[in-house]
Amino acid sequence: MALEHAILVSLLEQPGSGYELARRFDRSIGYFWTATHQQIYRVLKRMENDGWVDVREVAQDGRPDKKEYSVAEAGRSALSGWLRDPVEPETIRHDLAVKIRAVAFDDPSALIAEVVRHREIHVARLEHFLEGEKRDFPDPGALGTRQTLQHAVLRGGIAFQRMHIEWLDDVLATLHRLRPDN
Amino acid sequence: MALEHAILVSLLEQPGSGYELARRFDRSIGYFWTATHQQIYRVLKRMENDGWVDVREVAQDGRPDKKEYSVAEAGRSALSGWLRDPVEPETIRHDLAVKIRAVAFDDPSALIAEVVRHREIHVARLEHFLEGEKRDFPDPGALGTRQTLQHAVLRGGIAFQRMHIEWLDDVLATLHRLRPDN
DNA sequence: GATAGCATGTAACGGGTTACATGATTTA
DNA sequence: TAAATCATGTAACCCGTTACATGCTATC
Numbered sequence: 001m002a003l004e005h006a007i008l009v010s011l012l013e014q015p016g017s018g019y020e021l022a023r024r025f026d027r028s029i030g031y032f033w034t035a036t037h038q039q040i041y042r043v044l045k046r047m048e049n050d051g052w053v054d055v056r057e058v059a060q061d062g063r064p065d066k067k068e069y070s071v072a073e074a075g076r077s078a079l080s081g082w083l084r085d086p087v088e089p090e091t092i093r094h095d096l097a098v099k100i101r102a103v104a105f106d107d108p109s110a111l112i113a114e115v116v117r118h119r120e121i122h123v124a125r126l127e128h129f130l131e132g133e134k135r136d137f138p139d140p141g142a143l144g145t146r147q148t149l150q151h152a153v154l155r156g157g158i159a160f161q162r163m164h165i166e167w168l169d170d171v172l173a174t175l176h177r178l179r180p181d182n
Numbered sequence: 183m184a185l186e187h188a189i190l191v192s193l194l195e196q197p198g199s200g201y202e203l204a205r206r207f208d209r210s211i212g213y214f215w216t217a218t219h220q221q222i223y224r225v226l227k228r229m230e231n232d233g234w235v236d237v238r239e240v241a242q243d244g245r246p247d248k249k250e251y252s253v254a255e256a257g258r259s260a261l262s263g264w265l266r267d268p269v270e271p272e273t274i275r276h277d278l279a280v281k282i283r284a285v286a287f288d289d290p291s292a293l294i295a296e297v298v299r300h301r302e303i304h305v306a307r308l309e310h311f312l313e314g315e316k317r318d319f320p321d322p323g324a325l326g327t328r329q330t331l332q333h334a335v336l337r338g339g340i341a342f343q344r345m346h347i348e349w350l351d352d353v354l355a356t357l358h359r360l361r362p363d364n
Numbered sequence: 365g366a367t368a369g370c371a372t373g374t375a376a377c378g379g380g381t382t383a384c385a386t387g388a389t390t391t392a
Numbered sequence: 393t394a395a396a397t398c399a400t401g402t403a404a405c406c407c408g409t410t411a412c413a414t415g416c417t418a419t420c
Binding site for chain 1: 184187188190191194195213214215216258261262264265266268269270271272273274275276277278279280281282283284285286287288292293296299300303304327328330331332333334335337338339341342344345346348349352353356359360
């Protein structure tokens with residue numbers, strides 16, 4: 001499990017509330033990890049109980065109060081220990097691949113639309129990532145350590161989207177070859 | 183959720199026991215989906231209760247009896263309906279990416295070994311996939327529908343491994359640039 | 365005699381998803 | 393006045409992981 005560690009990294013980069021963390025998981029952290037606010041609040045509470053994070057009530061005007069979390073010493077060393085533990089490479093669970101093999105027992109036409117839809121989503125994500133790259137890392141030669149690492153992770157997200165788009169093109173060509181009448 | 187649908191596809195390709203399904207999930211289905219025998223037995227029981235699969239007790243000599251499952255009509259139409267429903271593209275959850283960003287607050291050297299380890303695992307998986315390709319699809323021009331689709335899925339797995347290896351090389355170069363003394 | 369393979373399960377735990385719930389403020 | 397944003401949570405359900413459990417047969 002890395003959600004708690006992803007939260008620790010994000011809070012080390014910048015302390016913030018559960019709500020703010022949820023927004024970060026929609027943006028930069030979303031390049032490699034997703035989490036909903038429900039998950040985040042649940043884990044934050046556990047981390048608070050375990051002494052991994054400190055909380056500070058912050059009054060705001062024109063907005064609800066918030067709880068600002070920051071990393072405590074125990075959290076820092078928990079992260080450090082985890083960094084030294086091996087983690088498993090990601091296992092693939094790809095619904096589309098199941099559907100592709102299922103087409104052998106069904107009509108391909110419905111799947112073609114679905115593959116096109118997925119392709120569009122990956123193209124949109126790629127564009128979003130490329131915009132983020134242009135905005136946040138315009139001069140890759142002149143980055144600090146933190147940004148150099150963030151950029152390397154973002155390049156992984158970009159490569160992931162590009163690979164998907166190419167593979168989906170391949171799948172589409174294959175599906176069309178199955179029915180030349182289409 | 184696609185485990186039950188992956189099982190349906192596998193049983194359509196070839197009826198079999200829970201044990202046999204578990205082995206298939208270690209092999210060809212493992213290109214795009216993983217599952218343990220515990221999961222499979224649990225889901226098979228549910229599918230049996232729902233009338234998606236039929237069971238037949240098969241006595242064997244020199245081996246324990248087994249329950250051979252095959253797809254029932256209700257299972258076939260459930261799969262057909264699912265094929266027509268949109269599924270979400272995979273969300274990325276990448277522990278290594280969390281670790282990479284965490285390095286900004288820790289020593290990079292431990293991570294380098296971990297990245298090298300991951301790279302080796304992906305190289306081994308790539309080789310395994312390429313062997314499977316050579317063995318099962320030696321003449322891609324002369325495949326039936328089912329195998330053409332299986333091959334397309336396998337090409338996705340191959341592309342996934344290649345992308346990973348390239349990205350991990352990129353990450354390693356980045357980490358080394360952070361510490362030119364290493 | 366020990367290990368590996370065949371075959372089927374139960375139980376406990378934690379994580380992820382979805383739905384539900386509240387309440388204030390700002391903007392269209 | 394309706395919708396969007398800020399902010400925090402509870403509850404239920406299912407899925408995936410890990411550990412435990414049994415017992416037979418074939419091979420080394």
